[in-house]
Amino acid sequence: xxxxxxxxxxxxxxxxxxxxxxxxxxxxxxxxxxxxxxxxxxxxxxxxxxxxxxxxxxxxxxxxxxxxxxxxxxxxxxxxxxxxxxxxxxxxxxxxxxxxxxxxxxxxxxxxxxxxxxxxxxxxxxxxxxxxxxxxxxxxxxxxxxx
Numbered sequence: 001x002x003x004x005x006x007x008x009x010x011x012x013x014x015x016x017x018x019x020x021x022x023x024x025x026x027x028x029x030x031x032x033x034x035x036x037x038x039x040x041x042x043x044x045x046x047x048x049x050x051x052x053x054x055x056x057x058x059x060x061x062x063x064x065x066x067x068x069x070x071x072x073x074x075x076x077x078x079x080x081x082x083x084x085x086x087x088x089x090x091x092x093x094x095x096x097x098x099x100x101x102x103x104x105x106x107x108x109x110x111x112x113x114x115x116x117x118x119x120x121x122x123x124x125x126x127x128x129x130x131x132x133x134x135x136x137x138x139x140x141x142x143x144x145x146x147x
Contacts, residue, residue: 024069026072033076071111073109074107093111100125
């Protein structure tokens with residue numbers, strides 16, 4: 001996704017005035033999708049820490065405490081029922097791309113809608129890159145059901 005700073009002078013971050021570079025606060029979290037947060041995969045992590053309700057609450061508080069301009073979330077399974085509504089309520093808008101294959105998770109990009117607007121959206125599926133040129137000896141590296 002390509003974002004641009006809103007051209008409306010009143011909506012610009014204060015640092016855009018005076019000709020100084022803009023500071024952009026970006027946060028990126030691997031959420032660890034609920035279906036992946038299983039005790040057998042993480043035997044050294046207390047089960048209470050892997051609990052989705054616990055992680056959801058803590059992550060949401062962390063994002064809102066930091067209030068970054070842009071939030072990138074990987075391995076999210078609860079985009080429609082949690083992340084989208086809760087962050088949109090706080091002034092963010094977003095894009096989501098589900099992983100290919102049978103996985104339920106995907107990636108989400110959220111940005112403050114009063115500061116940025118979407119200019120271009122291009123979703124990439126690595127499997128498509130691999131199958132586009134199967135004669136490439138490195139093509140197998142892209143087959144990961146990732147986006």
